[in-house]
Amino acid sequence: MIDIKSVYKSYGEQPVLTGFDLSIEEGQLCMLLGPSGCGKSTLLKLINRLILPDSGSILVDGIPIENVAPEILRRNMGYAIQGAALFPHMRVAENIAVVPQLMNWSKEKTASRIQELLDLVGLPSSFAKKYPYQLSGGEAQRVGVARALAADPAILLLDEPFGALDPVSRLQLQKSFLEIQQKLKKTVVFVTHDVGEAVRMADFLVLLKDGKVVAKGHPFDIIREAENTIRDFLGNSYTLELLERITMEDLVRHATPMELDVHSSGLMTLSSESTCKELLSFMLMNGKNELLVKWNDQVLRFRFEDILASFGGGNR
Numbered sequence: 339m340i341d342i343k344s345v346y347k348s349y350g351e352q353p354v355l356t357g358f359d360l361s362i363e364e365g366q367l368c369m370l371l372g373p374s375g376c377g378k379s380t381l382l383k384l385i386n387r388l389i390l391p392d393s394g395s396i397l398v399d400g401i402p403i404e405n406v407a408p409e410i411l412r413r414n415m416g417y418a419i420q421g422a423a424l425f426p427h428m429r430v431a432e433n434i435a436v437v438p439q440l441m442n443w444s445k446e447k448t449a450s451r452i453q454e455l456l457d458l459v460g461l462p463s464s465f466a467k468k469y470p471y472q473l474s475g476g477e478a479q480r481v482g483v484a485r486a487l488a489a490d491p492a493i494l495l496l497d498e499p500f501g502a503l504d505p506v507s508r509l510q511l512q513k514s515f516l517e518i519q520q521k522l523k524k525t526v527v528f529v530t531h532d533v534g535e536a537v538r539m540a541d542f543l544v545l546l547k548d549g550k551v552v553a554k555g556h557p558f559d560i561i562r563e564a565e566n567t568i569r570d571f572l573g574n575s576y577t578l579e580l581l582e583r584i585t586m587e588d589l590v591r592h593a594t595p596m597e598l599d600v601h602s603s604g605l606m607t608l609s610s611e612s613t614c615k616e617l618l619s620f621m622l623m624n625g626k627n628e629l630l631v632k633w634n635d636q637v638l639r640f641r642f643e644d645i646l647a648s649f650g651g652g653n654r
């Protein structure tokens with residue numbers, strides 16, 4: 339667990355954080371969302387002690403970070419930034435092995451960890467030998483995440499890790515990262531200024547403005563409880579992005595089972611991976627407010643009202 343208590347931080351005369359408080363639970367994927375310059379990266383750097391606060395304290399599992407040697411603290415915190423910032427003269431394997439080497443791991447242990455991490459981030463083992471200039475942006479970013487995970491830190495600090503990528507690679511990496519997080523359950527602090535990325539990924543979303551928390555909570559709760567100023571800040575795309583987080587499991591609870599053969603023609607087929615966004619897109623595209631859908635071995639009827647009803651719950 340990370341506790342940030344009454345933290346003040348200025349650069350010269352410029353105050354960035356003025357009495358900042360935030361608690362991030364163990365295993366939580368916390369997304370920090372806010373406009374450029376609001377203090378997101380500063381917060382990450384304070385958590386791993388790359389910079390020091392003017393006052394206030396940061397505790398990890400109840401221990402003030404100033405009581406932990408910086409190198410020990412940072413081994414417990416993987417850090418990845420936009421553009422991956424891999425060491426250009428080192429091969430992928432060497433880049434991933436930076437922290438294991440500092441920790442004097444044996445050659446065998448390091449080699450097997452590299453293999454395991456390449457698997458985890460979805461890169462073939464042949465990539466171990468490549469240099470950063472031989473990688474695409476998305477591949478480099480996967481290596482950056484692998485490097486941050488190398489010594490199996492309890493905490494991951496990710497500063498716009500997918501920021502420099504095209505939208506398709508970005509979506510792919512978000513999906514892969516969520517799969518990894520499902521397995522590893524790290525405590526993650528993930529900085530973004532992309533509303534869609536924040537909504538799709540967060541189990542705890544923190545909205546920042548001018549170095550202050552303006553709202554926090556699950557993405558569904560934030561929009562339900564938000565005042566107009568926060569709704570304006572989030573924009574309309576926020577609600578549309580939430581449709582991605584309503585899965586078939588949520589939707590089927592509101593649908594009506596039909597006495598129809600699943601082999602009937604003209605039925606839309608949905609899988610457990612399908613989302614509300616897909617269903618709604620299909621309705622809009624075909625100009626319908628009601629759909630018959632094949633789901634496992636039943637036929638279900640979805641009406642537009644069912645979608646509205648499922649919006650209240652969402653996947654959490």
Ligand SMILES: Nc1ncnc2c1ncn2[C@@H]1O[C@H](COP(=O)(O)OP(=O)(O)OP(=O)(O)O)[C@@H](O)[C@H]1O
Pocket residue numbers: 349354372373374375376377378379380381531
């Ligand atoms: N080393 C520094 N020296 C002086 N000012 C700095 C320094 N680092 C950051 N700042 C300033 O502090 C403010 C907060 O910066 P920070 O990098 O934390 O913002 P951010 O929310 O991460 O922004 P972005 O989304 O653009 O990365 C900005 O106004 C920035 O110009």
